Amino acid sequence: MNTHHRPSTPAATDRTPPARRGREWLHGWDPEDEATWDRGLAWRTLSITTFTLTLAFASWFIASALAPKLTNLGFDLSTDQLYWLVAMPGLSAGLLRLTWMFLPPIVGTRRLVSLTTLLLLIPLLGWGVAVQDPTTPYVWLLVLSFLSGVGGGAFSGFMPSTSYFFPRRLQGTALGLQAGIGNFGVSLVQFLTPWVIGIAMVGALGASQTLTFPGRAPQEVWYQNAAFVYVPFVLVGAALAWTMLKSVPMSVNVRQQLDIFRNQDTWWMTLLYIMTFGTFAGLSGQFGLLIKNLFGGGNPEIARVLADGTTEVLVAGYTIPDPVAYAFLGPLVGAGARVLFSPLTDRLGGAPWTLVSGVGILLSVAWTSQQLSPDVAAGAGEVRAEFVRFLLGMLTIFLFTGIGNASTFKQMPMIFERRQAGGVIGWTAGIAAFGPFFFGIGLAMFAPETFFYIGVAFAAMCIALTWWRYARPGAPKRS
Incomplete structure (x- = not known):
């Protein structure tokens, strides 16, 4: 561990927290004091908040798992409408994170995690009902997508809450594990969807639907299962949080938390987290639609819809890839990289x-x-080869975003004092959560190539910033 990594303002400058009434509130809590630090409580808090955060991410990205197949179920939606449908959870998550970031020191970890987890039931139950009826109004689908953002908003409350329970030397590992495993919720919802929709037993909660797919026979499915399957786990998670979590008193109110915006590093770290998590979340939400619209039935040069509603493949010998068979891989790689590289950031530093x-x-x-x-025009073989290259390129992007997600979360507790670090984590996470929204808008407005070129330019700017401010010898805030 590099001992020269120090926060800009020592922990000793944090104000003494006020006493809070109730058994849920801890007294004299100081994770930097090895003699009194309760490791069991810290890791129990991490375990429960990580479990519920995983469910929150699954709820947040439920729209991205459902959208690629809605037209195959009979929903009359255009390509742009699907992009907007997947973009809305990013908009609401970003807005909600800007609220949730202020709540941990005010509400406390126990109440925040318990009540937020229960709120996940609203979009999950709503989606389970809506997908059973292809005549469901598009406006209502947009509302459900917006409500799914509650799961994304949870991140800015859960992560700062967890940071209160660990010493700085372990925060890279603890926050990396929580965020990384929580990010697996994105992959989980996209991986489980094609499996659970075929189980009639769970589908007893509603009627079945007929799924059509180019080149395959119609399939009877229970699409509502993709949302309903998480409901019992949400109830268990809320119960665990209410009965087993504690809260740490913090001497900070909303006005005091706003002082993070007078620190220039708040803004620089926001840009870096947009590059890492913003890209991860944005591509996670749009990955399935990109596959469909570039290499699948959404590309008019590859397939066309016939008068009877079936889809004809126009490229002889080409088998259209199923988006849900691949979309989970990107978030899986990104989340895995975040978990694996978090301990390395504790050893070598984040920058x-x-x-x-x-x-x-x-x-x-x-x-x-x-x-x-x-x-x-080059034929099926070349289109398949291009799809493989596209898939490998996307997975590589996810890999490096996962590494950056781990490293930036190591940097923030080192750069800022404890009472500020939670707010900065919440703020940067809130802005980066707009990733799915801006990616959806960008792909609806620009050609995919143009949108990716913009990403190249943004990454170049962030590289220069990282080197100058945080990574070079003699950098003002080496972290």
């Missing part, structure tokens, strides 16, 4: 790995930008 992440994102986005226009 060097953020630099590696930025360079990797720049190169992989630049390479993938050249794989977004399949050459249909």
Whole structure:
């Protein structure tokens, strides 16, 4: 561990927290004091908040798991409407995170985690009902997508809450594990969806639907299962949080938390987290639709819908890839990288790995930008090869975003004093949560190649920032 990594303002400057009444509130809590630090409580808090955060991420990205197949179920939705449907949870998550970031020191970990987890029931139950009826109004689907953002908003409350329970030397590992495993919720919802929709037993909660897919026979499915399957786990998570979590008193109110905006590093770290988590979340939400619209039934050069509602493949010998068979891989790689690299950031510091992440994102986005226009005239073999190159490029992007997600969360507790670090984590996470929204808008407004070129330019700017401010010898805030 590098002992020269120090916060800009020592922990000793944090104000003494006021006494809070009730058995849920801890007294004299100081994780920096090895003699009194309760490791069991800290790791129990991490376990429960990570479990519920995983469910929150699954709820947040439920729309991205459902959207690629809605037209195959009979929903009359355009390509742009689908992009907007997947973008809305990013908009609401970003807005809600800007609220949730202020709640941990005010509400307390126990109440915040318990009540937020219960709120996940609203979008999950709503989606389970809506997907059973192809005549469900598009406006209502947008409302459900917006409500799904509650799961994304939870991040800015859960992560700062967890940071109160660990000493700085372990926060890279603890926050990396929580965020990384929580990010697995994105992959989980996309991986489980094609499996659970075929189980009639769970589908007893509603009627079945007929799913059509180019080149395959119609399939009887219970699409509501993709949302309903999480309901019992949400109830268990809320019960565990209410009965087993404690809260740490913090001497900070909303006005005091706003002083993070007078620190320039709040803004620089926001840009870096947009590059890492913003890209991870944005691509996680849009990955399935990109596959469908570039290499699948959404590309008019590859397939067309016939008068009887079936889809004809226009490229002889080409098998259209099923988006849900691949979309979970990206979030899986990104979340795994976040978990695996978090301990390394505790040993080597965060800034060097953020630099590696930025360079990797720049190169992989630049390479993938050249794989977004399949050459249909060259035949099925070339289109398949281009899809493989596109898939590998996307997974590489996810890999480097995961590394950067771990490293930036190591940097923030080192740069800021404890009472500020939670707010900065919440703020940066809130802004980066707009990733799915801006990616959805960008892909609806620009050609995919143009949008990826913008990503290359942004990554280049973040690389320069990381080197100058945090990573170079003599940097003002080496972290």
